[in-house]
Amino acid sequence: MILAIITALGYPGIVLLMALESACIPVPSEVVMPFAGYLAFRDGTFDLISLTIAGTIGNLIGSITVYWIGLKAGRPFVLRYGKYVMLRKRHLDLAESWFSRYGEATTFFSRMLPIVRTFISLPAGMAKMNFKKFVLFTTAGSVPWNFALAYIGFWLGPNWEEILAWFGTFDIVIVIAIIAIIAFLIVHHYRSNGKETASEPDKPRQEE
Numbered sequence: 730m731i732l733a734i735i736t737a738l739g740y741p742g743i744v745l746l747m748a749l750e751s752a753c754i755p756v757p758s759e760v761v762m763p764f765a766g767y768l769a770f771r772d773g774t775f776d777l778i779s780l781t782i783a784g785t786i787g788n789l790i791g792s793i794t795v796y797w798i799g800l801k802a803g804r805p806f807v808l809r810y811g812k813y814v815m816l817r818k819r820h821l822d823l824a825e826s827w828f829s830r831y832g833e834a835t836t837f838f839s840r841m842l843p844i845v846r847t848f849i850s851l852p853a854g855m856a857k858m859n860f861k862k863f864v865l866f867t868t869a870g871s872v873p874w875n876f877a878l879a880y881i882g883f884w885l886g887p888n889w890e891e892i893l894a895w896f897g898t899f900d901i902v903i904v905i906a907i908i909a910i911i912a913f914l915i916v917h918h919y920r921s922n923g924k925e926t927a928s929e930p931d932k933p934r935q936e937e
Contacts, residue, residue: 731760739774740783747787747875752794753848758784762875766882777879784875785868788840792850792867799854828852836863840870 734742743765750756762784768774828835828849836853839845853863 731756732764735761735765735768740779743775743780743783744787744790747784748791748794749787750847751788751791751850753851755847758874758878762878763882763885766879766884767886769879770883770886775879777876777883780879781872781876784879785871788871788875789864789867793864795848795850796854796858796860796863799851800857801854828856833858833862833866836866837870840867840874 731746734746736742738745743761746756746761747758750758750761762780765775765780766777769776769780829852833853835845836849836858839849850863850867
């Protein structure tokens with residue numbers, strides 16, 4: 730379906746698909762952009778700069794839509810209706826934990842992380858992140874990601890699908906790393922709290 734949309738619609742198809750990915754709908758950019766890059770290699774249907782711009786515009790449209798949903802509707806709405814676009818509570822929890830831990834910069838570097846990049850706009854909206862800063866960070870994170878994927882597809886040419894196996898392994902490694910980091914932060918948090926509690930001097934009992 731993804732390949733058919735790109736072939737039929739061209740750049741508007743790229744915008745549409747990348748908007749869907751950033752709107753919490755599981756459309757993999759690892760298929761969209763490399764295939765378009767391959768078409769640029771094959772017959773010049775696209776060029777890499779225009780592909781990057783189209784992908785980034787799509788990311789912005791989807792991200793802004795989800796940002797406003799998070800801002801106006803909040804977590805209860807997302808949890809109630811997210812299941813219709815395959816958004817689960819664990820996805821939202823993961824995105825929220827990253828946003829709360831690393832702050833607004835998460836909207837930049839999470840664009841290159843599996844799972845998190847799709848859902849990060851929700852906690853940004855729920856946290857009432859400055860809108861201009863949100864747009865800036867989203868754009869800055871989307872540009873290198875989209876260009877890299879399109880360039881890889883162009884470079885691999887007819888073998889562009891090889892990227893899927895590589896990204897499958899990459900995603901697994903990143904997900905394991907994310908789980909490990911979260912586990913470390915939780916353990917560190919509880920150990921720090923335990924040390925603080927243990928170091929507190931006993932309060933003198935008040936005389937009756």
